[in-house]
Amino acid sequence: MNSHKNSIAPRFIMIGGFLGAGKTTTISKLANHFQTLGKRVVIVTNDQATDLVDTLLLRSQGFNVGEVAGSCFCCNFNELTRTIETLACDQRPDIILAEPVGSCTDLVATVIRPLEQVYDVKFDISPYGVIIKPSHGFKILGGSAGGFSPKAEYIFRKQLEEADFIIINRIDELTSEQTTHLMSVLSAEYPGVPVVQMSAKTGSGFESLCEHLDKPADHNRHQMDVDYDVYAEGEAELGWLNCQVNLSSGRAISMDGILMSILSSLHKRFVDITAEIAHVKLIAMSDQGHAVGNVVSNAGEPMLSLASEAAATQIYMVINARVALDPDQLAEIVRQVITDISATESVDHNIAAIQFFRPGRPVPTHRIAAS
Numbered sequence: 001m002n003s004h005k006n007s008i009a010p011r012f013i014m015i016g017g018f019l020g021a022g023k024t025t026t027i028s029k030l031a032n033h034f035q036t037l038g039k040r041v042v043i044v045t046n047d048q049a050t051d052l053v054d055t056l057l058l059r060s061q062g063f064n065v066g067e068v069a070g071s072c073f074c075c076n077f078n079e080l081t082r083t084i085e086t087l088a089c090d091q092r093p094d095i096i097l098a099e100p101v102g103s104c105t106d107l108v109a110t111v112i113r114p115l116e117q118v119y120d121v122k123f124d125i126s127p128y129g130v131i132i133k134p135s136h137g138f139k140i141l142g143g144s145a146g147g148f149s150p151k152a153e154y155i156f157r158k159q160l161e162e163a164d165f166i167i168i169n170r171i172d173e174l175t176s177e178q179t180t181h182l183m184s185v186l187s188a189e190y191p192g193v194p195v196v197q198m199s200a201k202t203g204s205g206f207e208s209l210c211e212h213l214d215k216p217a218d219h220n221r222h223q224m225d226v227d228y229d230v231y232a233e234g235e236a237e238l239g240w241l242n243c244q245v246n247l248s249s250g251r252a253i254s255m256d257g258i259l260m261s262i263l264s265s266l267h268k269r270f271v272d273i274t275a276e277i278a279h280v281k282l283i284a285m286s287d288q289g290h291a292v293g294n295v296v297s298n299a300g301e302p303m304l305s306l307a308s309e310a311a312a313t314q315i316y317m318v319i320n321a322r323v324a325l326d327p328d329q330l331a332e333i334v335r336q337v338i339t340d341i342s343a344t345e346s347v348d349h350n351i352a353a354i355q356f357f358r359p360g361r362p363v364p365t366h367r368i369a370a371s
């Protein structure tokens with residue numbers, strides 16, 4: 001039996017991976033799994049700004065979610081621990097699930113080791129699993145242009161390099177030849193690192209993920225060097241946008257329909273100007289239900305990942321877009337698409353809040369080298 005099973009310290013499980021890799025979907029599955037086992041679960045989400053779709057989505061699924069907004073876990077370590085303490089104030093959790101920002105790396109040195117060595121509350125920290133996103137993984141690790149700049153690709157590679165184990169997600173979309181190819185690319189690039197094959201969508205491989213997370217971990221296993229200039233420039237090449245939109249109409253409109261119209265139109269606009277999508281995610285909410293849609297690369301299809309099958313006269317929508325594009329241009333496209341689709345659907349719209357920027361230089365609160 002693993003030592004942590006006799007311990008009273010909460011288990012801290014962080015799942016890393018690039019934007020759109022499947023972290024939130026996996027965390028939702030893990031939260032369900034642990035709750036079914038009778039565990040008390042809390043989730044911490046993270047974004048560079050407020051209005052994060054993931055937080056709304058996970059809360060709508062009934063989970064106890066705290067959000068660190070405004071900067072990443074690594075750069076606002078104290079807010080991470082404060083958020084966990086706030087979540088834990090009613091009942092001590094057994095499991096803490098954490099989703100870092102998908103453009104962050106160096107998280108073992110800046111989050112995991114500080115939790116082990118600086119924070120005075122003891123956690124039992126799982127091996128760090130990082131999800132690889134096949135759509136960009138094939139290209140970036142295969143050496144062809146991945147749609148992002150070499151500096152953004154540096155982050156993608158560094159995320160995998162620090163993993164205790166790598167998770168190939170979306171195997172439901174891959175042929176067995178593609179999975180085998182990705183396995184061989186990973187074993188050449190990251191020799192000796194265990195790889196789990198999984199579909200967070202179908203649940204295939206989920207048991208294997210749980211087994212890896214349940215193993216004891218050694219977070220001093222290896223030292224990873226990170227060039228923070230390249231990291232900062234790579235992150236800053238992504239335009240980041242979060243916005244809230246209110247849609248209203250005299251007649252009930254299909255929530256799934258209008259969400260997909262906006263998502264598909266955004267996707268087309270980014271493809272037209274070859275601005276690579278890292279992740280565009282929308283949630284539509286009303287008193288009738290909620291719908292979620294995503295697109296995770298230019299080559300990918302916009303998907304309705306959660307259908308509401310509802311129609312409503314008042315819809316609240318949150319849009320999160322991370323695209324390799326100037327943020328002003330990104331905001332202009334988002335505004336235009338909302339205006340155009342609202343006109344086509346004869347819906348009134350009001351952009352209640354919009355934030356768009358390039359992520360600032362990461363300056364970690366702590367950075368602890370492997371001892």
Ligand SMILES: Nc1nc2c(ncn2[C@@H]2O[C@H](COP(=O)(O)OP(=O)(O)O)[C@@H](O)[C@H]2O)c(=O)[nH]1
Pocket residue numbers: 017018019020021022023024025026102169170171172173198199200201202279281293294295296303305
């Ligand atoms: N087909 C398929 N889609 C998935 C899988 N995992 C996640 N997705 C979809 O990929 C998109 C991005 O997932 P999300 O969990 O939000 O990624 P995150 O940005 O890493 O948190 C969503 O549309 C998910 O429904 C999977 O295993 N298979």
Ligand SMILES: [Mg+2]
Pocket residue numbers: 023024025054099
């Ligand atoms: Mg997410």
